[in-house]
Amino acid sequence: MPENFETVVELPTDVDLHARPAANFVRAAMQFDADITVAAADREADAKSLIAVLALGARGGSTLRLSASGSDADRALENLTVCIGSLV
Numbered sequence: 001m002p003e004n005f006e007t008v009v010e011l012p013t014d015v016d017l018h019a020r021p022a023a024n025f026v027r028a029a030m031q032f033d034a035d036i037t038v039a040a041a042d043r044e045a046d047a048k049s050l051i052a053v054l055a056l057g058a059r060g061g062s063t064l065r066l067s068a069s070g071s072d073a074d075r076a077l078e079n080l081t082v083c084i085g086s087l088v
Contacts, residue, residue: 034070
């Protein structure tokens with residue numbers, strides 16, 4: 001049975017989730033088999049879809065909720081948390 005995990009992280013204050021940071025985030029998410037979603041405010045997106053992540057319109061300092069389910073869900077969220085913290 002797949003496990004479900006969720007965490008909340010904050011975008012660095014000087015980073016909007018636009019083209020380059022979003023692409024880095026999506027590339028990191030695609031390394032995992034888990035189903036991963038990212039939510040900002042009242043919007044939710046597939047973390048493996050660049051268009052969907054860009055459509056969130058997340059601005060620097062925004063709170064992001066990451067959810068994942070699957071065999072490597074816990075590792076995916078750990079990796080994505082680090083990824084978000086290192087976005088420039």
